[in-house]
Amino acid sequence: xxxxxxxxxxxxxxxxxxxxxxxxxxxxxxxxxxxxxxxxxxxxxxxxxxxxxxxxxxxxxxxxxxxxxxxxxxxxxxxxxxxxxxxxxxxxxxxxxxxxxxxxxxxxxxxxxxxx
Numbered sequence: 648x649x650x651x652x653x654x655x656x657x658x659x660x661x662x663x664x665x666x667x668x669x670x671x672x673x674x675x676x677x678x679x680x681x682x683x684x685x686x687x688x689x690x691x692x693x694x695x696x697x698x699x700x701x702x703x704x705x706x707x708x709x710x711x712x713x714x715x716x717x718x719x720x721x722x723x724x725x726x727x728x729x730x731x732x733x734x735x736x737x738x739x740x741x742x743x744x745x746x747x748x749x750x751x752x753x754x755x756x757x758x759x760x761x762x763x
Contacts (some may be wrong), residue, residue, distance in 0.1 A: 648678060657744065658744045695707065729751060
């Protein structure tokens with residue numbers, strides 16, 4: 648995953664394991680933490696919701712379908728993430744400069760005060 652990421656200091660990450668991060672070291676530390684909490688996993692599918700493309704920037708909004716063991720749990724469990732990923736062309740290659748993933752996949756009248 649790190650190889651797909653930009654090395655630039657303006658990169659950002661928000662994932663279900665912690666608060667938003669900005670900068671190369673903070674993002675890579677957060678990726679290390681998240682990958683250290685997941686095992687025996689696989690992505691089982693992607694549902695693309697939208698894609699916006701220019702010559703230098705691509706933003707994708709998807710629902711990712713996963714199976715993984717999270718933390719100390721005994722079982723491998725399925726889960727979904729809604730994900731926005733932004734790619735930027737850097738030195739002729741597409742690199743991730745922003746990724747936001749969260750597990751909110753259902754309607755909840757409590758909105759930002761939802762229990763989950």
